[in-house]
Amino acid sequence: xxxxxxxxxxxxxxxxxxxxxxxxxxxxxxxxxxxxxxxxxxxxxxxxxxxxxxxxxxxxxxxxxxxxxxxxxxxxxxxxxxxxxxxxxxxxxxxxxxxxxxxxxxxxxxxxxxxxxxxxxxxxxxxxxxxxxxxxxxxxxxxxxxxxxxxxxxxxxxxxxxxxxxxxxxxxxxxxxxxxxxxxxxxxxxxxxxxxxxxxxxxxxxxxxxxxxxxxxxxxxxxxxxxxxxxxxxxxxxxxxxxxxxxxxxxx
Amino acid sequence: xxxxxxxxxxxxxxxxxxxxxxxxxxxxxxxxxxxxxxxxxxxxxxxxxxxxxxxxxxxxxxxxxxxxxxxxxxxxxxxxxxxxxxxxxxxxxxxxxxxxxxxxxxxxxxxxxxxxxxxxxxxxxxxxxxxxxxxxxxxxxxxxxxxxxxxxxxxxxxxxxxxxxxxxxxxxxxxxxxxxxxxxxxxxxxxxxxxxxxxxxxxxxxxxxxxxxxxxxxxxxxxxxxxxxxxxxxxxxxxxxxxxxxxxxxxxxxxxxxxxxxxxxxxxx
Numbered sequence: 001x002x003x004x005x006x007x008x009x010x011x012x013x014x015x016x017x018x019x020x021x022x023x024x025x026x027x028x029x030x031x032x033x034x035x036x037x038x039x040x041x042x043x044x045x046x047x048x049x050x051x052x053x054x055x056x057x058x059x060x061x062x063x064x065x066x067x068x069x070x071x072x073x074x075x076x077x078x079x080x081x082x083x084x085x086x087x088x089x090x091x092x093x094x095x096x097x098x099x100x101x102x103x104x105x106x107x108x109x110x111x112x113x114x115x116x117x118x119x120x121x122x123x124x125x126x127x128x129x130x131x132x133x134x135x136x137x138x139x140x141x142x143x144x145x146x147x148x149x150x151x152x153x154x155x156x157x158x159x160x161x162x163x164x165x166x167x168x169x170x171x172x173x174x175x176x177x178x179x180x181x182x183x184x185x186x187x188x189x190x191x192x193x194x195x196x197x198x199x200x201x202x203x204x205x206x207x208x209x210x211x212x213x214x215x216x217x218x219x220x221x222x223x224x225x226x227x228x229x230x231x232x233x234x235x236x237x238x239x240x241x242x243x244x245x246x247x248x249x250x251x252x
Numbered sequence: 253x254x255x256x257x258x259x260x261x262x263x264x265x266x267x268x269x270x271x272x273x274x275x276x277x278x279x280x281x282x283x284x285x286x287x288x289x290x291x292x293x294x295x296x297x298x299x300x301x302x303x304x305x306x307x308x309x310x311x312x313x314x315x316x317x318x319x320x321x322x323x324x325x326x327x328x329x330x331x332x333x334x335x336x337x338x339x340x341x342x343x344x345x346x347x348x349x350x351x352x353x354x355x356x357x358x359x360x361x362x363x364x365x366x367x368x369x370x371x372x373x374x375x376x377x378x379x380x381x382x383x384x385x386x387x388x389x390x391x392x393x394x395x396x397x398x399x400x401x402x403x404x405x406x407x408x409x410x411x412x413x414x415x416x417x418x419x420x421x422x423x424x425x426x427x428x429x430x431x432x433x434x435x436x437x438x439x440x441x442x443x444x445x446x447x448x449x450x451x452x453x454x455x456x457x458x459x460x461x462x463x464x465x466x467x468x469x470x471x472x473x474x475x476x477x478x479x480x481x482x483x484x485x486x487x488x489x490x491x492x493x494x495x496x497x498x499x500x501x502x503x504x505x506x507x508x509x510x511x512x513x514x515x516x517x518x519x520x521x
Contacts, residue, residue: 054395083397094392096384108396114299154392161396 005032006065007165007197008053013062015048022048024221025062030199030214035191037200037208039232039243040218046201047091049218050167053199054088055079066165084112087158087196091170093150095142101153102138105129109160128156131193132186148179155186159194166190166198172207184210205229205247217243287405287479294399294406301407308411312373316419319368324423327360328352328430336438345439346449352431353450354458361424362462363510366469369416370502374477377408378498381481382491390482405482409474416470417463424462461517468513469506476502 008030015023022045030036038046051057052064055071064071069082096104105125109116116124129135132152142150151171158166171187172180184207190196191211202208208215209229216226217240224240225232233244268275332352339345381404384390393400432446480494480501 051391056391056395080397083395086395088392088395090388090392092388094388096389096392097387098380107393108398111299111398112396157392158396 006030007032007034007067008199009063009065010049010053011063013049013052013064014060015045015052015057016060021221023059026218026221026223028216028223028226030197032197033191033195034213035187035198035200035211036214036216037202037212038216038218039203039205039208041239041243042203044218045221046218047169050088050169050199050201054086054167055083084161085164087155087161087163087166089151089155089158089166089168089171091173093142093154095145095150095153095157097142099142100138101129101134101140101142101145104142104153105157105160108157112161124160128160131159131189132156146179148175148182151175151183152186155190159190162194164196166194166196168198168200168202170202170204171200172202172204177206180204180207181210183207187211203243203247205244283483284475284479287482288475290401291406291409291475294402295410301403304403304407305410308407309415312369312408312411313415313418316369316372316415317422319372320365320419320423321426323364323368324361324426325430327364327423328356328427328432329434331355331360331427332431332434348435349431349441349446349449350453353428353454356427356431357424357454357458357462359514361420361427362466362469363506365416365420365423366466366473366506367503369412369419369470370473370476370499370506373412374473374498374502375495377412377474377477378480378484379491379495381405381408381478382484382494383488385482385484386487386490401482405478408478409471412474412477413467413470416473417466420462420466421459457517457521461513465509465513468509472505472509473498473502476505 006029008028010026010028013023013026014021026049028036038049040046048057052059053066053071058072066082067085069078071079071082074082095101096107099107102125105128106121109121109124125138126135129138132155134149134152134156137145137149137153142153145153155166155168155171166187168187171183175183187198187200187207188211191198198211200207200211212229214226215229215232217224217232219239224237225235233240235241332348335351335355336345336348339348339351381390384404390400390404393403428447428450431450432441432443435441435446436443477498480498484490484494486493
């Protein structure tokens, strides 16, 4: 694995919504095969960051390069091609609730790989469902699934296109500790088996510690620190310490 | 976004060309115009979503049949019943089938069906797309390199534009059957005599104009419903608002279009 190849490069990125300045000049480099966790309080623009990376939002200034292409400057066709290499797991899972699990997984596949036969499609669906351990849910509706199952199917729907990059938005939010551990293991499994580079947006420090090779702490629109989990949390900064203490139940 | 506003630099005051509301109205109209242009581009560009178009035709057309049947039948009976005394006063009760056919084919069937569709289908489109928007399902389609506009919007607008004329013709038929039932029970008029009299005053232009204007109404309902749903925001409140706006805007536009199309058709006639 070539750890020096930059997959995502962000320089001086800013984004505002009206008078709200959310991102105030962010720099980040994510290398091939690396899992980077972006931590921070709710509303600090963590999700905005990955929406800009996937081209759902446009930055106000700065550059965002994904696999060497500037996402906000490329044509729509080029963006669509780039998106085939990016998997986005939504906080709410965003499963299509009028479709069964099979149809959810089929949806991006049949529209992006039009030459596949019905057997190939079924095989690909079975394969990703096996990978996330939910083969039995194939004919269920999203409303019949638990929160953890929905997250897994959401991840499976992105994996079916074999992405090079995975963007996870709060993968463990709203889940019990045991299911959260399962999701953390799944993130690591995806990194290993699909050879993905990932950004994990979370405020769950256990998730970050378990899954990330690098951690970036977002505070007031800027990265306060970046490095290993230990490096980032070896600090005197009161906000960062509070973050740590709350997650690991350290009484003051 | 709950981030505190940047206190160091006060936000610049927004300058409006006329006023906030009027500028907003023109911006919305421009947005709708772009939405319609995009619809035509997506509708004619491959790949086509035939399966979803057929599914939407089923949802829009077949699922509306019970309501359209009931409404059409009652409109036929009630309109005949209410018109009879006035015509009888002038000794013209025999003109009842002609009057009813003109009223139903030219005006009542297109207008009533369109209003039913605005309420049933338009609100459904606004609510369904609105909830997909606020639960990030549309974003999920977008990031998986598929085209949510083509799959969700184009198919729905095409389906209602195709299906509304069919529903209008069906309602015309059911309305005439309701009228025949009333005439038959009251005046013992035969089926043949009723329909011979009814169709003696109906021209090809009447049927063509009904089909044409119902296609226009269908397109209007589709655009209003999908536009409102596709641009929904602010959670469940936004979904309710987009469903409501879809119905209000469609009905408002249908009445305006009715007035304009009737003027044009009358000028041709």
